[in-house]
Amino acid sequence: xxxxxxxxVRFQAYRGSEPPRFVNGAERExxxxxxxxxxxxxxxxxxxxxxxxxxxxxxxxFTPDFYLPEQDLYIEVTVMKQSLVTRKNRKLREVxxxxxxxxxxxxxxxxxxxxxxxxxxxxxx
Amino acid sequence: MTSAERLRADGHPIGEVYLGRDxxxxxxxxLGRELSDAYAGRMPVLVAPLKSSxxxxxxxxxxxxxxxxxxxxxxxxxxxxxxxxxVRLLKDLDRPLAxxxxxxxxxxxxxxxxxxxxxxCFAERGxxxxxAVTLLDRPYRRLVDEIPLRHVGFTVPDELxxxxxLGLDERxxxxxxxxxxxxxxxxxxxxxx
Numbered sequence: 001x002x003x004x005x006x007x008x009v010r011f012q013a014y015r016g017s018e019p020p021r022f023v024n025g026a027e028r029e030x031x032x033x034x035x036x037x038x039x040x041x042x043x044x045x046x047x048x049x050x051x052x053x054x055x056x057x058x059x060x061x062f063t064p065d066f067y068l069p070e071q072d073l074y075i076e077v078t079v080m081k082q083s084l085v086t087r088k089n090r091k092l093r094e095v096x097x098x099x100x101x102x103x104x105x106x107x108x109x110x111x112x113x114x115x116x117x118x119x120x121x122x123x124x125x
Numbered sequence: 126m127t128s129a130e131r132l133r134a135d136g137h138p139i140g141e142v143y144l145g146r147d148x149x150x151x152x153x154x155x156l157g158r159e160l161s162d163a164y165a166g167r168m169p170v171l172v173a174p175l176k177s178s179x180x181x182x183x184x185x186x187x188x189x190x191x192x193x194x195x196x197x198x199x200x201x202x203x204x205x206x207x208x209x210x211x212v213r214l215l216k217d218l219d220r221p222l223a224x225x226x227x228x229x230x231x232x233x234x235x236x237x238x239x240x241x242x243x244x245x246c247f248a249e250r251g252x253x254x255x256x257a258v259t260l261l262d263r264p265y266r267r268l269v270d271e272i273p274l275r276h277v278g279f280t281v282p283d284e285l286x287x288x289x290x291l292g293l294d295e296r297x298x299x300x301x302x303x304x305x306x307x308x309x310x311x312x313x314x315x316x317x318x
Contacts, residue, residue, distance in 0.1 A: 012211060036203055037238040038211050039268070071269065111266055114283065115236070 011035050015069060016042040026079045026112040027065055033115060034066070042067040046074075048102070050094045062091045064104055074104040077112060129288075129300055139287060139297065140305035144279065149260075149289060149303065150184070152278050156258060157188025159276055163256075164226060170194040172218065172247070173230040174239070176298070180290030181260045181278075182230045193228075196220065200239065212242050222250040229257040232291055234264075234274055241269035261286070 013035045014020065020043035022028045034041045045067045051060035064074035076092070078085055085108065095104055132139045171189075173182040175197050186195060199216035227247060234240055240257055248255055258276035265283055287293060288300030297304075 033203070033236075033238070034268075036211050037242055039238065039241075068268065073268065075268075105266075105268075107266065110283075114285070115266070 013038050013040050014043070015040045016045060020044075024077075024079050026107075026109060027077050029112055029116050030066065030075070030077050030107065034068070039071075040069055042069065048095050048099055050091060050098065060091070060094075062095050072103060074102065075107055076104060077107045079109045079112075081109065129302070129304055132297065132300075137297070138307035139300070140307045142302045143281070143284070143286060143305050144289075144303040146289075146301045149278075153181070153184045153260075154188050156185060156276055156278055157190060160185075160228070160258065161190035163275075164189075164191045164193070164228070167226050168192055168194070169226040169228050170196055170220075170222070171228050171230050172196050172198060172243075174243070175199045175216070177232040177291050178230050178260075180298075181232055185230060185258070194220075198243075200242075212239070214246070222247055222252045225252050226254045227252040227256070229255070229273075231257060231259040233261045233286075234259045234272070235266060237267050237269035237272045237274075240272045240274065244272055260289075 011020070011031060014031070020031065022031065022043075031041065031043070044063050044065060047061045047063040049058050049061050051058070053059050062076075064076045066075040066077070067073070068075070076088070078088055080088070085106075088106070092104060092106055095102060126134070129139050129142070169191065171182065171186060171193055173179065173195075176199075179197075182195065182197075186193070196218045197216070198214055198218060201213050201215050203212075229240065229243055229247075231240060234257070240259075244255060244257075256273045256275040258278075259274060260278040262274070262277040262280045263283060264280065285293070285306040286303050287297035287306050288303045290298055291303070292298035293306060297306075
């Protein structure tokens with residue numbers, strides 16, 4: 001279930017047109033960190049088609065959570081345990097194969113937790 | 126009993142030594158020689174963000190064979206201040222940077238967000254050159270690549286560290302070696318529902 005976009009007004013570096021509706025706390029924390037450092041970001045601005053059926057309908061797609069326009073970089077945040085992200089990794093490999101010029105980084109739950117720990121506990125980054 | 130052993134005995138999550146003081150000292154001496162070659166004939170200013178870089182700055186300054194100036198800055202910690210605020214300088218530099226050779230001294234570079242901010246901030250002040258040195262580089266989660274990181278002490282794994290100036294929540298900075306922190310024993314960081 002997506003969150004209601006109550007925090008939109010607080011995001012200074014958000015560059016999207018629609019208010020972001022985060023799926024989980026890890027996405028929200030990631031947005032806060034980007035915003036703190038003034039890194040422009042968008043939320044789910046683009047879906048990458050991975051597969052179509054015989055009629056041309058999309059049967060598989062991948063929508064990264066964040067896009068950083070200044071870095072031309074997509075970020076996918078997952079809260080699944082690292083051992084359970086095989087399907088997501090497979091999609092990511094497909095994106096890289098079909099869209100070789102697109103840069104995507106996958107942030108696992110552990111990555112976001114580490115970042116949040118570092119920033120909240122005031123360890124230099 | 127060492128200070129780390131005392132902390133462990135008191136229940137602090139201080140793990141094994143990752144880099145001993147002698148190994149750090151040897152690498153800092155090498156960095157000093159690298160920098161002496163790079164800045165020969167110039168008078169750079171070393172700029173370090175407080176507080177984690179303080180110990181590294183002190184050692185690096187003494188290993189640096191070229192006359193230089195020191196300055197420090199302090200950044201507002203993440204999440205502090207009024208709602209909607211962002212990163213900013215709580216303490217700015219004491220002197221202008223225009224025409225100066227500036228070397229940013231970092232303890233750790235991870236996402237590159239902090240170094241990216243400082244680079245943008247100081248580039249606007251017209252320095253002759255702007256480069257960075259870090260004791261530890263953790264490049265796995267790099268988000269900002271446009272950073273002038275020219276000199277790296279150690280590339281380290283994805284662990285939390287304490288000691289040699291690095292601390293968590295103001296603790297453990299004075300440990301002379303760099304220790305791994307047992308992250309599982311830290312408070313939960315986010316609501317990952």
